[in-house]
Amino acid sequence: MDNFSNNDNKNRRYKAHVSIFGTTQIHLQNPYIIAWWSAAFPGFGHLLLNKYLRGLSLFTWEVIVNYNSKINIAMVHSFCGDIEMAKEVLELRWMLMYIPVYIFGIWDSYRTSVDMNKVFLLADRENAPFNTFSIGALEVNYLDKRNPIMSVVWSLFTPGLGQLYIHRILTALFSLVWTILFLYFSKSLIAVHYLFLGDISHSTAVLDKEWLLYIPSMWGFAVYDSYINTVENNRLFEAEQKNYLINHFQNPNFKIKKEKAVDLP
Numbered sequence: 086m087d088n089f090s091n092n093d094n095k096n097r098r099y100k101a102h103v104s105i106f107g108t109t110q111i112h113l114q115n116p117y118i119i120a121w122w123s124a125a126f127p128g129f130g131h132l133l134l135n136k137y138l139r140g141l142s143l144f145t146w147e148v149i150v151n152y153n154s155k156i157n158i159a160m161v162h163s164f165c166g167d168i169e170m171a172k173e174v175l176e177l178r179w180m181l182m183y184i185p186v187y188i189f190g191i192w193d194s195y196r197t198s199v200d201m202n203k204v205f206l207l208a209d210r211e212n213a214p215f216n217t218f219s220i221g222a223l224e225v226n227y228l229d230k231r232n233p234i235m236s237v238v239w240s241l242f243t244p245g246l247g248q249l250y251i252h253r254i255l256t257a258l259f260s261l262v263w264t265i266l267f268l269y270f271s272k273s274l275i276a277v278h279y280l281f282l283g284d285i286s287h288s289t290a291v292l293d294k295e296w297l298l299y300i301p302s303m304w305g306f307a308v309y310d311s312y313i314n315t316v317e318n319n320r321l322f323e324a325e326q327k328n329y330l331i332n333h334f335q336n337p338n339f340k341i342k343k344e345k346a347v348d349l350p
């Protein structure tokens with residue numbers, strides 16, 4: 086149940102849509118930053134653009150192909166200066182499959198970001214009305230202002246909590262599930278346990294480095310995504326409030342002219 090329904094559908098473009106699963110909006114993005122996130126982890130750039138299906142497809146592909154090609158293990162050996170071991174550990178059949186899709190993810194996120202910036206400028210000028218309140222059997226969502234710093238803090242605790250704070254349910258579910266998988270298979274929490282006990286050598290040995298290298302990207306993405314979307318949701322809320330006040334309240338500069346009283350018959 087929404088507080089606005091566009092039955093005539095006369096508008097060509099809309100800036101946002103509020104549903105029980107979250108607030109989806111288009112806004113200006115830096116194409117280079119979007120491309121950088123796609124380079125850091127394929128799929129992240131598309132998720133920042135609210136291209137969920139495309140982003141999840143590329144993300145899942147990255148995990149499967151990266152794991153089987155042993156790229157993360159090769160990276161660990163290269164960081165340690167053992168280039169020959171890095172070459173030896175790579176699985177070429179999977180690695181050669183990895184390259185074209187990786188490049189496509191960067192290029193497509195950049196291209197899509199440029200296109201969506203143009204669409205946003207047109208939608209912003211058209212300024213079509215959209216729903217700002219949605220209530221259903223499972224959830225309630227509405228436009229509101231939130232604190233960007235709190236989004237960052239909760240995302241630092243656990244990826245996905247910052248998205249839950251601003252009601253981005255799909256991204257929150259994605260971040261929470263994959264964070265659990267990465268932490269479990271990398272045995273990071275077991276390593277932290279031994280670290281607290283002062284057993285540094287055992288803490289290092291127990292880590293699965295192939296899964297461990299996924300974690301920094303996930304944490305960084307969760308922090309950035311929650312912060313940016315909190316800021317943009319606040320801007321969207323302010324713009325919607327401004328339009329509502331303009332349309333429903335009289336301009337304070339309006340003056341009523343005083344005329345001579347007329348006796349009515």
